[in-house]
Amino acid sequence: MTQPPDADARRAVAPVICYPTDTLPAPDMAFYGAVRAGLTKVGEVTVPAREARCAEIRAGQVFRITSVEGPQVGDLNLWNLSDLSERFFSGKTRALHGTHVTTGERLWSSFPHLRPMATITADTLGWYGIDGFGGSVHDVIGTRCDPYTHNLLSGGQYHHCCHSNLTRALADHLGIPRAEAEPHIHDVLNVFMCTGFTRDTGQYFMKASPVRPGDYLEFFAEIDLLACLSACPGGDCSSEHSSDTAACHPLLIEVFDPAPGSLDGWSSPPPNGYDRSHGA
Ligand SMILES: [Zn+2]
Numbered sequence: 497m498t499q500p501p502d503a504d505a506r507r508a509v510a511p512v513i514c515y516p517t518d519t520l521p522a523p524d525m526a527f528y529g530a531v532r533a534g535l536t537k538v539g540e541v542t543v544p545a546r547e548a549r550c551a552e553i554r555a556g557q558v559f560r561i562t563s564v565e566g567p568q569v570g571d572l573n574l575w576n577l578s579d580l581s582e583r584f585f586s587g588k589t590r591a592l593h594g595t596h597v598t599t600g601e602r603l604w605s606s607f608p609h610l611r612p613m614a615t616i617t618a619d620t621l622g623w624y625g626i627d628g629f630g631g632s633v634h635d636v637i638g639t640r641c642d643p644y645t646h647n648l649l650s651g652g653q654y655h656h657c658c659h660s661n662l663t664r665a666l667a668d669h670l671g672i673p674r675a676e677a678e679p680h681i682h683d684v685l686n687v688f689m690c691t692g693f694t695r696d697t698g699q700y701f702m703k704a705s706p707v708r709p710g711d712y713l714e715f716f717a718e719i720d721l722l723a724c725l726s727a728c729p730g731g732d733c734s735s736e737h738s739s740d741t742a743a744c745h746p747l748l749i750e751v752f753d754p755a756p757g758s759l760d761g762w763s764s765p766p767p768n769g770y771d772r773s774h775g776a
Pocket residue numbers: 571640641657658659727728729730737
């Protein structure tokens with residue numbers, strides 16, 4: 497393919513960060529530290545391997561996703577508990593925070609709300625950073641494993657992809673048909689999953705998660721939340737998903753009340769301030 501004479505010069509233009517985070521309201525980590533200084537556990541849900549389960553978390557509570565028994569990744573969906581049209585916005589979270597998230601970063605909700613749904617308050621895998629392959633943990637790159645892509649690439653009918661697990665769990669939790677639940681399933685936070693893009697071909701890759709039993713990712717609920725977590729059939733995602741061949745383990749969701757008095761003066765974030773007139 498022919499190149500323009502200034503091709504090298506065009507490639508040499510330095511990148512600029514799309515969304516400079518110095519104008520993003522900074523989370524008050526001292527506040528979250530006070531909240532988690534005296535947590536009281538008030539509930540837990542065990543997510544069986546290759547299944548999903550829901551949990552309701554009130555604004556101001558803390559929830560924690562913990563690896564138990566063995567290395568396992570989880571696919572997380574979040575909704576506003578009282579309005580399922582407000583849901584986790586993986587793409588904008590990625591644009592604001594990068595491809596992977598950790599302590600002090602937030603999970604943002606869909607338009608027109610675009611507000612923090614949850615703030616990450618602890619991450620025992622925060623030490624991992626970015627490895628030599630460009631991989632890191634807790635990604636907002638991937639969508640979720642699903643039976644449609646599996647059918648496209650491999651044929652067949654597999655029913656325990658995260659998409660189906662989340663669909664079943666949401667339907668069961670809300671008492672609605674699966675066909676009604678499915679459109680609510682959205683792109684996930686891949687908890688504990690280690691992923692990246694290959695530098696040479698730009699392809700999405702996964703590798704064995706560094707998670708070990710006892711590791712956790714912890715969140716402060718900024719609004720009332722319905723969470724749904726799937727224990728991915730990929731297990732630690734070291735080889736394949738969309739089948740029952742990988743070793744899989746449960747995941748634990750724990751819900752905590754904040755330290756007494758720690759929410760004084762705090763209020764749940766309002767929806768985004770744009771007036772929605774779109775210039776009309
Ligand atoms: Zn999955």
